[in-house]
Amino acid sequence: MPEQKQLTINGQKHAVDAPDDMPLLWVLRDIVGLTGTKFGCGIAQCGACTVHLDGRPVRSCLLPASAAVGRAVTTIEGIGATAVGARVQKAWLELEVVQCGYCQSGQIMSAVALLSATPRPDDSDINAAMAGNICRCGTYVRIREAIKRAAGSEA
Amino acid sequence: MIASRLSRRQLLKGSAAACVLLAFHWPERAGAKASKGSEFAPNAFIRIEPDGGTVLVMPQVEMGQGVYTSIALILAEELDADYARVVLEHAPASDKLYANPVFGLQATGNSNSIRAFWTPLRQAGATARALLVAAAARQWRVDPQTCSAARGEVVHASSGRKLAFGALASAARQLPPPANVPLKDPRNFVLIGRAQRRYDTPDKVVGKTTYGIDVMLPGLRFATIAASPVFGGKVKSVDDRAARAVPGVHKVIVADDLVAVVGDHMWAAKKGLDALTISWDPGPNAAVDSRAIWDDLRAASTKAGAVAHSEGDVAKAMQGAELHEAAYEMPFLAHATMEPMNCTVQLRKDSCELWLGTQVMSRVQGTVAKLTGLPPEKVTVHNHYLGGGFGRRLEPDMALKAVRVAQQLDGEPVKVVWTREEDIQHDYYRPAYRDTIAATLKNGRIDAWNYKITGSSVMARWLPPAFQKGIDPDAVDSAADNPYDIPHQHVEYVRAEPPAVPTGFWRGVGPNNNVFARESFIDELARAAGKDPVAFRRDMLGKTPRLRAALELVAEKSGWGQPLPARTGRGVAAQTAFASYIATVVEAEVTELGEVRLRRVTCAVDTGLAVSPDTVRAQLQGGLIFGLTAALYGEITIEGGRVKQSNFNDYRMLRIDQVPAIEVFVIDSSEPPGGIGETGATAAPPALRNAIYAATGVALRRLPVDRQALVRGAT
Numbered sequence: 001m002p003e004q005k006q007l008t009i010n011g012q013k014h015a016v017d018a019p020d021d022m023p024l025l026w027v028l029r030d031i032v033g034l035t036g037t038k039f040g041c042g043i044a045q046c047g048a049c050t051v052h053l054d055g056r057p058v059r060s061c062l063l064p065a066s067a068a069v070g071r072a073v074t075t076i077e078g079i080g081a082t083a084v085g086a087r088v089q090k091a092w093l094e095l096e097v098v099q100c101g102y103c104q105s106g107q108i109m110s111a112v113a114l115l116s117a118t119p120r121p122d123d124s125d126i127n128a129a130m131a132g133n134i135c136r137c138g139t140y141v142r143i144r145e146a147i148k149r150a151a152g153s154e155a
Numbered sequence: 156m157i158a159s160r161l162s163r164r165q166l167l168k169g170s171a172a173a174c175v176l177l178a179f180h181w182p183e184r185a186g187a188k189a190s191k192g193s194e195f196a197p198n199a200f201i202r203i204e205p206d207g208g209t210v211l212v213m214p215q216v217e218m219g220q221g222v223y224t225s226i227a228l229i230l231a232e233e234l235d236a237d238y239a240r241v242v243l244e245h246a247p248a249s250d251k252l253y254a255n256p257v258f259g260l261q262a263t264g265n266s267n268s269i270r271a272f273w274t275p276l277r278q279a280g281a282t283a284r285a286l287l288v289a290a291a292a293r294q295w296r297v298d299p300q301t302c303s304a305a306r307g308e309v310v311h312a313s314s315g316r317k318l319a320f321g322a323l324a325s326a327a328r329q330l331p332p333p334a335n336v337p338l339k340d341p342r343n344f345v346l347i348g349r350a351q352r353r354y355d356t357p358d359k360v361v362g363k364t365t366y367g368i369d370v371m372l373p374g375l376r377f378a379t380i381a382a383s384p385v386f387g388g389k390v391k392s393v394d395d396r397a398a399r400a401v402p403g404v405h406k407v408i409v410a411d412d413l414v415a416v417v418g419d420h421m422w423a424a425k426k427g428l429d430a431l432t433i434s435w436d437p438g439p440n441a442a443v444d445s446r447a448i449w450d451d452l453r454a455a456s457t458k459a460g461a462v463a464h465s466e467g468d469v470a471k472a473m474q475g476a477e478l479h480e481a482a483y484e485m486p487f488l489a490h491a492t493m494e495p496m497n498c499t500v501q502l503r504k505d506s507c508e509l510w511l512g513t514q515v516m517s518r519v520q521g522t523v524a525k526l527t528g529l530p531p532e533k534v535t536v537h538n539h540y541l542g543g544g545f546g547r548r549l550e551p552d553m554a555l556k557a558v559r560v561a562q563q564l565d566g567e568p569v570k571v572v573w574t575r576e577e578d579i580q581h582d583y584y585r586p587a588y589r590d591t592i593a594a595t596l597k598n599g600r601i602d603a604w605n606y607k608i609t610g611s612s613v614m615a616r617w618l619p620p621a622f623q624k625g626i627d628p629d630a631v632d633s634a635a636d637n638p639y640d641i642p643h644q645h646v647e648y649v650r651a652e653p654p655a656v657p658t659g660f661w662r663g664v665g666p667n668n669n670v671f672a673r674e675s676f677i678d679e680l681a682r683a684a685g686k687d688p689v690a691f692r693r694d695m696l697g698k699t700p701r702l703r704a705a706l707e708l709v710a711e712k713s714g715w716g717q718p719l720p721a722r723t724g725r726g727v728a729a730q731t732a733f734a735s736y737i738a739t740v741v742e743a744e745v746t747e748l749g750e751v752r753l754r755r756v757t758c759a760v761d762t763g764l765a766v767s768p769d770t771v772r773a774q775l776q777g778g779l780i781f782g783l784t785a786a787l788y789g790e791i792t793i794e795g796g797r798v799k800q801s802n803f804n805d806y807r808m809l810r811i812d813q814v815p816a817i818e819v820f821v822i823d824s825s826e827p828p829g830g831i832g833e834t835g836a837t838a839a840p841p842a843l844r845n846a847i848y849a850a851t852g853v854a855l856r857r858l859p860v861d862r863q864a865l866v867r868g869a870t
Contacts, residue, residue: 019402022422030377030420035369036362038542039421040493041575045803048493076362089360093352096769099777100219101359102366102493102542127812134803136493136543137219138780138835140811142773 005069009034010078018065025049025060028075036076036105040134047133050106051075057113059132076105084150085112091150099137107133111147120151193325197286197332198279199252200230207321209234209241209307214253214261215268216245216514217355218544219777220832221770222268224354226276228766229269232346233280233339235304236320243354245538248520258618261517264549264660265629266733266830269766273828281336289333290326291318341825347766355540367512367539368497368572375499376405376569378560379424382413382581385437385796386655390414394432401427408563415560421572440655440796448587448653448793449484456482456589456609460647461625464635467643472603476595479683483592483672484857485610486790487653488585488661489798489806494542495578498557501568506533507558508568512541514548522551523558545781546660549617550583579806580798583659584791586611588630590672599684600695601677603643606634608669611658612650625650632665633837634673638702638731639695655796662781663836666732674728674841675856678848688727688845689715701736702729705759705822712820713740713757720744722867723754726845732837733830735762736822739779741842742815745850749865751787751843756817758838763826771831772819778835779817784809786840790859 007014009032016031028034028051037060040048044059051060052074053067079085088111091097098104107130114121114129121129126147135143195203202210211230217223223243231238246253246261253261257271284304291309292299295316303310308317341347358364383389393414395407403423408415416427499510507527513519516536524531541548557571573581588610595603612627621628626648635646652658661667681691689710696703706729710716715725723744730737742755758775765771788807792799800806844855853864863869 018420019422022420026420026422029369030422033371034362035365035371038493039368039495039572041803042425043575043802043804046493046808080361092360093356096353096356096773098219098353098356098359099221099773100493100541100543101356101364104359105362108360131810131812134493134808134810136491136545136781136808138777138784138809138814139773140780140809140814141776141817143811 005065007065007068007073008071009073010075010081016065020064020066022065023061024051024063024065024068024073027065028060034075034077038102038105040103045134046103047110048103048106050109050133052079052109052113055113055116057110076109079109079112082112084115087150088112088115088146091146095142095146095149097139097142097146099139103133103135107135107143111143111150114147115151121147193328195283195286195324195328197283197327200276200279201234201283203283203320203324205321205324207307207319209236209320210244211241212244212246214246214272215255215263216512216538216541216544218263218512218514218541218548220774221353221767222263224351225269225766225770226272227354228346228351229273229276230280232344233277234284235306237307238346238351240307246516248516248536250517253516261515262549263514263544264546265664266832266834269828270734270830277338278336281338282332285333285336286327286330287320287323289330290323294318294326341764348764348768350769351767353770364540366494366542367499367510368494368542370499370510370539370570372499372501372568374567376417376564376567377419377421377424378415378417378569378571379421379428379574380413380415380556380560380571380577381428381433382556382577383435383438384580385435385441386443386657387438387440388412388796389436389438391434391436393434397430397432398427401430406564407431408560410559410563413556413559415571417560417564417569425574437796443655443796444794445792448656451653452587452589452609452651455649455651456591456607458649460607460609460649462646463626463631463648464644464646467603469603469605469643469645472643473593473595473605476597476602478593478595479680480591480593481676481679481856483590483675485588485668485671486858487587487656487792488785488789489579489582489791489800490543490545490547490661491579491806491808492541492543492545492547495575496547496553496573497571498554499568499570500557500561501566502527502558502561502564503566505529506535508535508537509554509557510537510539511554512539512548513551513554514541514544515551519551519554523554526555526558545662546664547582549660552583575803576801579801583657585661586613586658587653588668590668592672592676594676594680596680596684599686601639601641601680604637604641605645607647607649608634609649609651610668611652613658613660615650617660629660629665632669633730633732634669636731637673638699638729639692640697641695656793662778663833666730666837667840670728670730670732670837671841671844671858674730675844678726678845679854687716692727692729699731699736701761702731702738705729705736705761706738708759708820708822709738709740709757712759712818713742713755715740722746722850724846724849724851726842726847726849728838728841728845730834730837733834735760735829735831735834737834737838739838739842741839741846743843743846743850745847745865747867749862749869751847751860751862751865753783753813753815755815756839758818758835759820759822760834761822761824762829762831763824764828765821766828768821771821774831775819775835776817778833779839780809780814782836782839783843785836786843786858787860
């Protein structure tokens with residue numbers, strides 16, 4: 001049965017009526033109305049739905065909303081409020097990474113998580129952190145450059 | 156006007172739909188919004204509001220290719236608007252106002268947005284500017300020749316007076332539009348060809364952009380669908396007891412060949428759909444499989460085809476000469492746009508509203524009107540940014556299916572979102588093709604070339620008037636117009652439709668097939684002639700100097716000819732598709748186990764005048780990856796009348812850890828702009844295939860790459 005859950009999303013509390021097994025993705029998109037987080041595959045293969053749970057990247061298409069109760073959910077709409085998030089978004093624009101843009105919410109969330117944990121990532125760090133995010137437009141070359149740009153601009 | 160005629164000729168060359176090129180009709184004073192108030196809307200593309208806002212209406216859709224930015228740059232250039240402050244609007248559905256002059260309908264495809272609209276947009280901008288200048292001159296009582304415009308203002312330099320466009324809007328709208336306004340000399344461009352920020356990306360990096368799938372409306376319901384998994388099948392019966400018990404499920408809908416579950420949110424709809432027990436009547440296609448489809452295609456390829464091009468005397472030239480022969484095969488492919496198919500519909504008794512991202516606005520309107528019996532003007536299509544198009548959204552099926560769901564609701568809005576599995580299994584697939592080639596050599600060059608394409612005609616279904624005398628102009632694109640100097644050529648096309656499998660346009664369209672077969676075979680012929688692949692090509696590009704220049708540049712930049720480790724090779728491919736001259740080198744290693752590792756990609760492009768040079772680079776970088784993905788992994792197979800693949804686990808995509816450095820060199824050119832969005836998808840597969848050929852000696856003649864054939868010692 002739907003039960004009310006308290007979720008903290010981008011620092012704001014939301015009371016939502018959602019079944020326990022309902023993935024966070026659909027709670028964000030269809031109930032809370034935060035549509036920046038995208039549906040791509042539903043089986044954690046593409047990374048379009050990536051959000052942060054207590055700062056760590058998760059695929060929200062498989063994560064039950066109940067698992068997010070009591071933890072901080074951050075989405076693309078809120079990540080710019082963090083220093084790393086703002087830097088990544090800026091680098092993304094400076095290098096014109098984006099084409100259709102549909103996967104980029106997830107790409108940016110994965111990149112911010114990488115840089116938060118590893119401020120100076122090398123190519124293999126980038127590969128490990130970003131290989132779960134598919135971009136059909138093929139913006140990978142610029143994603144790699146933009147992550148390095150964002151890392152370099154930290155000083 | 157010379158510029159105009161040039162671009163028209165450019166349009167015709169290599170353009171898939173060239174034979175349906177319609178006379179360009181100057182759009183009338185713009186749509187419904189134009190007539191109200193005191194805004195100035197001299198044509199369908201430009202609206203200047205009294206408060207100074209400059210709104211540019213986009214006749215082509217933005218699916219990542221950067222065309223909104225390019226169109227805005229062209230309009231703003233000739234209008235002398237302030238590019239940093241223009242506001243862009245999706246066009247409403249209207250062939251009358253926004254038809255693509257090449258297709259004669261409001262469609263975005265074939266990489267022809269800039270080629271098709273280059274001159275009309277410039278004329279629209281220049282005419283609007285002339286009216287604004289005339290209005291200012293009249294107000295100041297000075298000769299318009301003494302006034303100029305820049306960054307959204309008209310300036311009278313000698314007196315230092317200035318008026319913003321907005322302040323001139325209501326005066327300008329009273330003036331008759333002048334004819335034949337001169338266009339800028341390209342040397343005076345301040346926006347076109349310069350580095351400019353993309354218009355659409357700031358919203359995309361903060362999650363603010365609304366794609367079709369993001370539409371929210373008051374009282375919105377959410378639905379997901381299952382169409383018959385076997386093509387052409389129907390619903391026999393549905394047991395929906397378990398589905399109805401799922402919290403949040405409202406309704407189960409059965410409509411002939413599809414079932415939908417409507418709920419409070421996508422999760423309820425999806426759980427509901429999974430809980431249904433559906434019994435399908437598979438219909439006539441239950442036994443169709445890939446093996447039978449390929450048998451049919453191979454048999455069809457032995458028949459005589461319609462002649463697409465013939466010059467010299469192939470039969471005579473081949474007499475007594477050593478004949479080289481090969482056949483190349485291309486698989487069915489799904490599009491797999493990152494944004495799965497979706498459409499939101501509100502169907503009322505006397506009207507229908509649709510929200511989606513589509514490449515064919517007016518076609519969605521027209522087909523929905525037909526389905527509902529409503530007059531087209533009662534069908535409103537709200538277009539959105541597209542989360543990828545690649546040709547998939549040239550079809551209106553997602554709108555029609557959503558309307559069929561809405562027909563069983565009571566007027567409430569419903570967002571119909573396909574699962575990824577539904578998206579991959581109910582696509583319009585890139586046709587499977589078989590190309591047979593026979594050629595002879597003379598003095599180290601190709602002397603005679605006999606080429607036959609066999610495959611589905613997308614054009615015959617999608618734009619029937621374009622299919623004439625057995626020739627699909629897209630299917631023979633880059634085959635009938637061979638860039639190499641070959642004295643004797645004969646090119647045929649055999650239309651062969653697969654049973655059951657719907658076919659559609661896929662990024663790179665006809666040239667993907669023809670450039671792959673041609674460039675693969677040219678490498679084999681170079682080897683037979685004992686020549687280096689770059690030198691062999693260069694010596695036959697006398698009539699195509701722009702391609703020769705690109706080839707020479709890519710050879711230099713890629714380090715062509717420099718030593719490489721064992722089982723590592725460079726492959727080259729050259730093409731003229733979409734009126735862009737592109738040469739590409741892929742460097743790849745093949746492991747002992749047959750695994751292909753990409754090491755480096757280098758590309759040189761002469762696309763004529765590049766409206767946005769960085770977008771040209773970005774489109775090639777991305778397009779090359781799109782093509783490499785298909786070459787390495789892409790294949791849709793059919794079993795029991797249904798598609799076997801279902802999601803990214805079994806329909807694989809290239810990921811960042813597999814992608815090497817990709818360098819793109821844009822050659823400066825003042826030729827009219829060429830097309831660019833699809834070119835990389837065409838370029839990469841033959842270059843990769845030739846790199847594998849160089850690395851291993853294995854002449855692959857089929858895509859995707861067969862790893863088993865590349866295991867050391869396998870051949």
